[in-house]
Amino acid sequence: MFFPSPFGEGAQRAGEGTFEAQRCALAEPSPPAPPPMGEGSNIQEDGMFGYYLDLALRSLKRNKSLTALMVLAIALGIGASMTMLTVLHVLSGDPLPGKSALIYYPQIDPQDLKGMQPNKEPPEQVTLIDGLNLLHAGRADHQALMSGGSVPLDPQKTDLDPFYVEARYTTPDFFPMFDAPFLFGHAWTEADGEAKVREVVIARSLNDKLFGGADSVGRIVRMAGVDWRIVGVLDKWRPNPHFYDLNTGSYDYGEQVFLPLQTMLDLRLDRNGSTDCWGNGGGGVGNILPSDDCVWLQFWVQLDTPTKAAAYKEFLVHYSQEQKALGRFQRAPNVRLRNVMQWLDYQMVVPGDVRLQTGLAFGFLLVCLVNTVGLMLAKFMRRAAELGVRRALGASKRALFAQLLIESGVVGLVGGVGGLLLALFGLWLVRQRPSDYAALAHLDLSMLFITFALAVGATLLAGLLPAWRACQVAPALQLKSN
Amino acid sequence: MDILPILSTLRRHKLTAWLLILEIALTCAIVCNAVFLIGQRLQRMDMPSGVAEHELLQIQVADVTTPANPYARMAEDIATLRQVPGVISVASSNQVPFGNSSSNGNIRLDPAQPQRTLSATTYFGENLSNTLGTRLIAGRDLQPDDFVDVEAAMKALGTGDAKGLPHVTLITQTLARRLWPGQNPLGRLIYLTPTVGLRVVGVLDSLARPNAYDINTAQYTMVVPLRMGASKDQSYLIRTRPQDRAHVLAAALAALKKVDSARVVTTKRSFDDVRRKFFQDDRAMAGMLVWVIVALLIVTALGIVGLASFWVAQRRRTIGVRRALGATRANILHYFQTENFLLATLGIALGMVLAYAINLFLMTHYELPRLPAIYFPVGAIALWLIGQLAVLGPALRAAAVPPVVATRSV
Numbered sequence: 001m002f003f004p005s006p007f008g009e010g011a012q013r014a015g016e017g018t019f020e021a022q023r024c025a026l027a028e029p030s031p032p033a034p035p036p037m038g039e040g041s042n043i044q045e046d047g048m049f050g051y052y053l054d055l056a057l058r059s060l061k062r063n064k065s066l067t068a069l070m071v072l073a074i075a076l077g078i079g080a081s082m083t084m085l086t087v088l089h090v091l092s093g094d095p096l097p098g099k100s101a102l103i104y105y106p107q108i109d110p111q112d113l114k115g116m117q118p119n120k121e122p123p124e125q126v127t128l129i130d131g132l133n134l135l136h137a138g139r140a141d142h143q144a145l146m147s148g149g150s151v152p153l154d155p156q157k158t159d160l161d162p163f164y165v166e167a168r169y170t171t172p173d174f175f176p177m178f179d180a181p182f183l184f185g186h187a188w189t190e191a192d193g194e195a196k197v198r199e200v201v202i203a204r205s206l207n208d209k210l211f212g213g214a215d216s217v218g219r220i221v222r223m224a225g226v227d228w229r230i231v232g233v234l235d236k237w238r239p240n241p242h243f244y245d246l247n248t249g250s251y252d253y254g255e256q257v258f259l260p261l262q263t264m265l266d267l268r269l270d271r272n273g274s275t276d277c278w279g280n281g282g283g284g285v286g287n288i289l290p291s292d293d294c295v296w297l298q299f300w301v302q303l304d305t306p307t308k309a310a311a312y313k314e315f316l317v318h319y320s321q322e323q324k325a326l327g328r329f330q331r332a333p334n335v336r337l338r339n340v341m342q343w344l345d346y347q348m349v350v351p352g353d354v355r356l357q358t359g360l361a362f363g364f365l366l367v368c369l370v371n372t373v374g375l376m377l378a379k380f381m382r383r384a385a386e387l388g389v390r391r392a393l394g395a396s397k398r399a400l401f402a403q404l405l406i407e408s409g410v411v412g413l414v415g416g417v418g419g420l421l422l423a424l425f426g427l428w429l430v431r432q433r434p435s436d437y438a439a440l441a442h443l444d445l446s447m448l449f450i451t452f453a454l455a456v457g458a459t460l461l462a463g464l465l466p467a468w469r470a471c472q473v474a475p476a477l478q479l480k481s482n
Numbered sequence: 483m484d485i486l487p488i489l490s491t492l493r494r495h496k497l498t499a500w501l502l503i504l505e506i507a508l509t510c511a512i513v514c515n516a517v518f519l520i521g522q523r524l525q526r527m528d529m530p531s532g533v534a535e536h537e538l539l540q541i542q543v544a545d546v547t548t549p550a551n552p553y554a555r556m557a558e559d560i561a562t563l564r565q566v567p568g569v570i571s572v573a574s575s576n577q578v579p580f581g582n583s584s585s586n587g588n589i590r591l592d593p594a595q596p597q598r599t600l601s602a603t604t605y606f607g608e609n610l611s612n613t614l615g616t617r618l619i620a621g622r623d624l625q626p627d628d629f630v631d632v633e634a635a636m637k638a639l640g641t642g643d644a645k646g647l648p649h650v651t652l653i654t655q656t657l658a659r660r661l662w663p664g665q666n667p668l669g670r671l672i673y674l675t676p677t678v679g680l681r682v683v684g685v686l687d688s689l690a691r692p693n694a695y696d697i698n699t700a701q702y703t704m705v706v707p708l709r710m711g712a713s714k715d716q717s718y719l720i721r722t723r724p725q726d727r728a729h730v731l732a733a734a735l736a737a738l739k740k741v742d743s744a745r746v747v748t749t750k751r752s753f754d755d756v757r758r759k760f761f762q763d764d765r766a767m768a769g770m771l772v773w774v775i776v777a778l779l780i781v782t783a784l785g786i787v788g789l790a791s792f793w794v795a796q797r798r799r800t801i802g803v804r805r806a807l808g809a810t811r812a813n814i815l816h817y818f819q820t821e822n823f824l825l826a827t828l829g830i831a832l833g834m835v836l837a838y839a840i841n842l843f844l845m846t847h848y849e850l851p852r853l854p855a856i857y858f859p860v861g862a863i864a865l866w867l868i869g870q871l872a873v874l875g876p877a878l879r880a881a882a883v884p885p886v887v888a889t890r891s892v
Contacts, residue, residue: 066788066791066792069784069785069788072781072784073781073784073785076777076781077781080774080777113596114596114597115588115596115597115598116596117597150714152544152545152546152746154546154744161746162546162744162746163746164544164714164746164748224546224547224548225546225547225548270544270713270714270715279675279676280639280640280642280675280676280677281639282635282636282639282640282675283636288632288633288636291636291639291640351763352848353763353767356519356767356844356848357767357770360512360516360771360774361774363508363512364512364774364777364778364781366508367505367508367509367512367778367781367782368781370501370504370505370508371505371781371782371784371785373501374498374501374502374505374785374788374789375785375788375789375792377497377498377501378498378788378789378792378793379792381498382792382795382796433762433766434759434762434763434766435762435763435766465497469497
């Protein structure tokens with residue numbers, strides 16, 4: 001890789017690097033590196049690249065501590081910013097890739113006139129009566145009404161104590177609408193749900209725990225003091241963020257059992273989540289269901305085309321007008337129809353701290369880059385004499401520029417590798433945090449690629465200014481001064 | 483020290499000098515804001531709860547089958563817990579300060595008023611102020627005959643029957659001052675529903691809300707005499723001596739299991755744990771900010787060392803000439819120190835402007851207060867010190883250049 005040099009290690013370390021570098025360049029003894037070519041000469045571009053690379057490595061080796069400093073600065077900056085960018089990327093990800101644009105969250109405004117303000121957003125959930133009305137209207141391609149909760153499960157085994165499982169009470173369109181994958185069996189039917197059937201779909205993790213992973217369809221599980229028949233087992237499925245109900249915590253949350261909503265209403269099972277009431281509304285504590293002046297359910301629809309979405313929004317306005325005519329609603333129609341990503345954006349699901357930390361990390365990267373620009377400039381300018389000699393021997397400005405950029409590119413590449421290692425360490429640190437999103441902080445392939453692109457791109461950008469400045473040297477002046 | 487020669491030298495290295503100034507400015511701006519953010523987080527983590535934190539335990543149990551009479555079950559549980567040795571006092575509550583899960587109500591001072599005055603949290607539970615150790619500073623505590631069963635209250639609310647609802651409340655002094663500034667709050671009415679007003683009968687010294695995300699509204703708290711039945715959302719709060727907490731918790735759990743062996747314990751923790759969990763993100767953020775500040779200062783210091791070393795090496799000959807012409811080692815040393823001081827001062831001045839701009843951005847996007855002026859001199863002194871420390875090594879090396887260098891051709 002390196003050519004035999006007439007100088008020993010001692011000579012390389014000598015303070016007068018410029019002079020020694022000149023001789024290196026002049027005394028280049030043998031191929032594969034051809035001597036610098038004259039202006040406009042384009043032959044053997046590959047050879048030139050190899051030669052420049054070699055020059056870059058020599059130059060970097062000559063001043064080890066400075067090179068290490070530049071690499072360290074780049075690595076720290078890249079490591080910090082990639083750690084936070086990955087966290088941000090994971091947290092603002094699409095929970096239903098390919099489908100999220102078709103899934104909408106209708107909002108209507110059933111509140112009384114008190115507290116009304118122009119342009120105020122309607123409530124973030126629906127009342128039971130409105131939810132059921134919209135569900136039964138069936139105007140969308142798929143629609144599901146749901147709420148969250150938790151139920152005690154008695155495994156009726158000697159080796160397992162009773163425990164609580166996270167539950168989703170929903171109507172059965174939930175599964176096809178959200179593409180929830182079934183491992184065994186299927187959901188209960190719409191009619192069964194209306195008949196308050198005691199059937200349950202369980203998650204794979206619960207199936208593993210209770211039945212050792214066997215096909216448990218048809219088996220009985222005892223929850224909240226009654227027997228439920230298992231009709232389906234979901235395969236591993238955990239959309240992040242938990243978009244369909246953000247009250248449960250936005251990240252890394254998954255239900256273990258899915259129960260028919262109507263059965264839950266019948267049995268008054270415990271609910272988790274938020275209940276917002278107005279007027280004389282109340283309830284939602286213990287076994288008391290919230291009254292009709294309270295919103296506490298989520299209603300989701302699937303609308304396959306933009307036309308259907310527009311028509312559905314129209315339908316929501318009509319529904320509000322109709323309810324107002326009936327005297328139930330008091331406000332003018334105030335509806336929203338956001339798709340999944342718009343809803344997550346509106347709910348500001350990515351924690352503010354994470355956005356702040358990402359900004360901070362990029363500020364840090366900026367300081368590291370300015371640092372590198374300064375050091376590189378000083379380094380390149382110190383080689384003015386060497387560059388002057390090369391110019392005098394016929395190297396074009398472009399050739400010098402390329403040579404210097406390759407040198408900064410090498411720093412960027414090594415810094416990128418260091419940054420990647422630091423980012424892996426940084427993500428490990430993030431995973432040790434107690435936050436709910438901690439477990440999700442992993443580097444994926446696209447972020448790996450971005451890390452390298454960012455490192456090399458940023459360093460090349462940082463090398464542009466010093467390289468350009470160094471190429472401006474007048475060769476004659478440099479030769480004369482020595 | 484003569485500044486003019488330094489300036490004329492710097493003029494020949496304009497680009498490098500400006501880059502160093504820019505780096506110092508960015509570091510100064512980020513460090514000022516980061517230190518300020520750390521201060522904010524520490525202040526938040528220090529938020530008073532108003533309760534005897536080191537003497538409290540929280541337990542939540544859930545019955546696998548709903549008891550026939552949840553009120554009787556709760557009374558039985560409380561009586562059982564009172565028998566546990568080491569227990570000083572027992573209360574039931576729907577929520578705890580910093581517990582996150584909360585019940586809140588919109589307060590109106592006149593039932594007809596269109597917009598709410600504010601939103602306050604509502605504690606429901608018996609024997610609360612006594613057990614929590616929150617001091618009553620005016621009026622009286624809630625009495626057993628103030629209490630209404632929650633189910634009866636919900637029914638009354640649905641039918642508009644005022645009699646079935648609670649009629650009195652306790653509020654914190656912060657809330658009292660916010661609602662009726664400079665007036666006696668006792669005897670005044672608060673409307674959570676249009677049907678009936680709650681008469682303020684007592685004022686609590688301090689009691690934080692479970693969802694105390696904003697330090698300004700953290701004490702907007704009411705205690706309403708609603709009797710809750712046993713349910714998985716209800717907490718038993720136990721007051722004990724700090725050193726007894728571990729064994730009292732174990733004994734209390736055993737006693738509750740004795741009442742019904744099939745119940746599931748969902749929460750068992752000391753109030754110290756409650757506080758730690760609630761502020762864990764603030765702690766993580768403050769920790770990360772400290773590391774960012776350290777890394778920034780190190781990178782900037784190393785950058786200064788690197789550039790100064792280059793300049794010293796580049797000016798060896800000049801230094802030699804100066805030494806030969808009679809400059810002392812101290813002169814050379816001071817030259818580089820002054821040069822760094824000038825660059826740092828310019829950087830700091832620029833950094834202050836940047837720090838202010840970043841703060842303005844954070845104020846609009848993250849609801850942070852204005853950066854207090856005290857952070858500016860602190861940031862300036864920190865960067866001056868870092869700059870002087872970083873340049874000392876290269877400057878000493880420069881001072882060590884012998885005059886004989888001047889006589890050598892290269």
